[in-house]
Amino acid sequence: MKITRVETFAVPPRWLFCRIETDDGAVGWGEPVVEGRADTVRTAVHELAGQFLIGADPRRIEDHWQLMTKGSFYRGGPVLSSAVAGLDQALWDIAGKTLGAPVHQLLGGPVRDRARAYCWVGGDEPAAVRDQVAAQVEAGFTAVKMNGSGRMNRLPNVAELSEVAARAQAAREVLGPGRDFAVDFHGRFSAAGAVRAVAALEPYAPMFVEEPVLPEYTHLLGRVTASTTLPIATGERLFNRTDSLPALQAGAAVLQPDLSHAGGISECRRIASLAETFDAAIAPHCPLGPLALAASLQLAFCTPNFLIQEQSIGIHYNTGAELLDYIADREVFRFHDGHLLRPTGPGLGVEIDEKAVRKADGSAKSWHNPVWRHPDGSFAEW
Template identity: 90%
Template sequence: MKITRVETFAVPPRWLFCRIETDDGLVGWGEPVLEGRADTVRTAVHELAGQFLMGADPLRIEDHWQVMSKGSFYRGGPVLSSAVAGLDQALWDLAGKAYGAPVHQLLGGPVRERARAYCWVGGDEPAAVGEQVAAQREAGFTAVKMNGSGRMDRLPNVAELRQVAARAEAAREALGPEGDFAVDFHGRFSAAGARRAIEVLEPYGPMFVEEPVLPEYTALLREVTAGTTVPIATGERLFSRTEVLPALQAGVAVLQPDLSHAGGISEARRIASLAETFDVAIAPHCPLGPLALAASLQLAFCTPNFLIQEQSIGIHYNTGAELLDYVADPEVFRFHEGHLARPTEPGLGVRIDEKAVREADGRAESWHNPVWRHPDGSFAEW
């Protein structure tokens, strides 16, 4: 079996899919996207495919990962690792179809029968959090995540801290003591500011606080984790085992690798194993499309230290299309009491509506995150 074709499809709202085809007609799908840099990653996918994959045996997944990741003298970074990630997903999808088994079976078999998931509530400037949390609770979800703040000063003032606390109070009131909410700081605070903000959250018992500091300040995470009982999470902007190691050493409680950014299933599996040696849980980051979610779930079902799965159905970023628009059989993503059942179909376990994907290709607007500024005109973290 040889790889004969690699295609990419840029589809709304902001996703990039790749399709690998072999000479015996098997097809594998993946999602190699980096939000805001989809065109750049698309170019990288075709460079890697042309240089390393065309004419090759698709079942040599580990060797392909090693060569794609390390075959160039200059390596690493989000663009390359995202391109590798989507191709890696597609190769695992192909392997599962070739062997007639879900990917998680190829990785040792299931350790659970359902995976807990959470919904996003609120946007970049969160408001009416209580109403949105209550709606998700009514829909059967037991966990949500929300932004902790909008634009934020590096050192939050009393009024800003009260707003952070008020959102948490509203979420806790809507969920009751049994539900969970996570708070995403999005790297908008300094380490000192994050410590102040986490302190006001403690009485409301958040499941975790995500990205209290920017990934380039991972060395400061120890100051944050040591000063609170709130579990600290990070990892969506860390792309390899070597990059997550300092965060693990700093005492984070939850690691959030993104399977469309951090080298795909192959590297995320190794990241999860490394996290297990630190007694750290895995909560894959996934505000993306159906293939990224399907790949994340394959990891979830074979990973002992899996905690909860992010998913993007109904997320505020999805304009112009939704996750289920590209899925031939949406049953695989049907929620029951806030959980997803273990997929049993071969490969990634999701059947893509290829006609819908081909028709949507090219209709995606070039998405970029907003650039925020403080009142004095200086750059502010989004």
């Protein structure tokens, strides 16, 4: 078996899919994308495919991963890691399909029968949290996540801290003690500011507080973890094991590797094992499309220290298309009391509607995250 073709498809709302085809007709799908840099990642996918994959046996997944990540003198970073991630997903998809088994079965078999999921409430500038949380409780979810703040001073003042606390209080009042919410800070605070903001959340006991500091300040994360009893999460902007290790050493309780950013199934499996040695949980980051979610679930079902799964159905970023628009059988992503059931189909466990993908290719408007500024005109973290 040899790889004969690698294709990419840029589809709304902001996703990039890749398709690997072999000479015997086997096809695998993956999702290599950096939000806001889809065109750049698309180029990297084709560079890697031309250099390392075309003409090769797709079943040598680990060897391909080693070559794609280490075969160039300059390595790493979000673009290359995301290109590798999508190709790695597609190779695992082929492996599962040719062997007639889901990927999680190839990785040791299931350790659970269903995976808890959460959904987002609010947007970049969170408002009306109470009503949105209530709607998700009505829909059967047992957990939600929200941004802790909008545009924020690096050192928050009393009014800003009060707003952070008020949103958390509103969520807790709706959820009660038997459901959970997580708070994402998006690195909008300095380390000192994060300590104060996390303290403001303690009375409301969020499941975890995410990215209290930017990933480039991971060496300061220990100041935050040591200041609180709340679990601290990070990892969506960490792209391999060596990036993740300092966060674990600093006391992160939850790692959030993104299977479309951090080297795919192969590397995220290793990140999960590394986290297990620190008694830390895994909550894969996934505000993306159906293939990223499918790959995340394959990891979730074979990973003992899995906590909860992010998913983007109905998320505020999705305009022009939805996750379910590109799959043939929507049942695999149907929620059952806030959980997703173990996929049993071969490979990634989803059947892509190839006709819909090809029709949508090229129709996506170029998406870029907002650029925020403080009132004085200086740059503000989004």
